[in-house]
Every structure is written in structure tokens, then in C-alpha cells.
Amino acid sequence: MPNYDYVCQTCGHxxxxxxxxxxxxxxxxxxxxxxxxxxxxxxxxxxxIFKGSGFYQTDYRSNSYQEGAKQDSAASKPAKPAESAPAAAPAAAPAPSSAPAKSAD
Known part of the structure; x- marks a missing residue:
């Protein structure tokens, strides 16, 4: 709710x-x-200026400032590394044996 200013036209209060x-x-x-x-x-x-979680003071900057910030961030990004070879698939685990174990008599 906002504050409103009033002035009396008679007494000037x-x-x-x-x-x-x-x-x-x-x-x-x-x-x-x-x-x-x-x-x-x-x-x-x-x-x-809304401050707190979800609001940033820089959201309300002038357009010229935002353009300059974009140019600065683009210039400071490192070059993309070359694509690496895909990782080798892990070796398959041996399948469990379904035959019953033999006991020594």
C-alpha cells in the first residue's frame, strides 16, 4: 500500500x-x-529495486550497460575444446551360473 501526500488548501498543512x-x-x-x-x-x-531470492539489481540496468556486459562476457569466454572420442563401453560382467553347485562327498 502506498503513501499519499496531501496539502490543505486553506491552512497549508x-x-x-x-x-x-x-x-x-x-x-x-x-x-x-x-x-x-x-x-x-x-x-x-x-x-x-527488488532484492532477495529471484530478483537481481542488475536486471534493471540500462540497455547500453547490458550491451557492454554482453560484449565483455563474450570476450572472456574460453574457446570450446575439441570434441573428445567417446568413452569405451565398460566390460560386461560374467553371467551368473544357473547350474547347482556340486558338493564333494
């Missing part, structure tokens, strides 16, 4: 209110003894 975007605008000055009407001021807003 400025104040800030934390209210939902769906709430109605305030109309009356909260200053005691003042019956003036208030006007909501337009704010310039704040640059939001």
Missing part, C-alpha cells in the same frame, strides 16, 4: 497518509480547527 489504492481520497483537513479541503499531491514515485 501538509501530511502523508498510508492508504490502499482503492480507498477514496481524503477531503477534509485533519488539523484541529481547520475546515479546509485537502488536495492529494502527485508524487514522482520511487525507483523500485
Amino acid at each position: 501538509r501530511f502523508e497518509v498510508f492508504q490502499s489504492m482503492n480507498d477514496a481520497k481524503l477531503e477534509d483537513c485533519p488539523q484541529e480547527g481547520c475546515e479546509g479541503k485537502v488536495r492529494r499531491l502527485l508524487g514522482t514515485g520511487a525507483g523500485l
Whole structure:
């Protein structure tokens, strides 16, 4: 929920209110003894940067910065190694014997 700035048109009292975007605008000055009407001021807003798991500060960089970063990362990558020969298959294990063992009598 955002903070909204208001100013009284009669007494000039400025104040800030934390209210939902769906709430109605305030109309009356909260200053005691003042019956003036208030006007909501337009704010310039704040640059939001989400930090934490899943958000990165670099996600909001300018296009020129992102292009430069791509060129730097491409230049620093090592060359691909030549394809190596496929590994030899492991030797098959001897099959277990199904004949019963003979006992010495």
C-alpha cells in the first residue's frame, strides 16, 4: 500500500497518509480547527529495486550497460575444446551360473 501526500488548501498543512489504492481520497483537513479541503499531491514515485531470492539489481540496468556486459562476457569466454572420442563401453560382467553347485562327498 502506498503513501499519499496531501496539502490543505486553506491552512497549508501538509501530511502523508498510508492508504490502499482503492480507498477514496481524503477531503477534509485533519488539523484541529481547520475546515479546509485537502488536495492529494502527485508524487514522482520511487525507483523500485527488488532484492532477495529471484530478483537481481542488475536486471534493471540500462540497455547500453547490458550491451557492454554482453560484449565483455563474450570476450572472456574460453574457446570450446575439441570434441573428445567417446568413452569405451565398460566390460560386461560374467553371467551368473544357473547350474547347482556340486558338493564333494
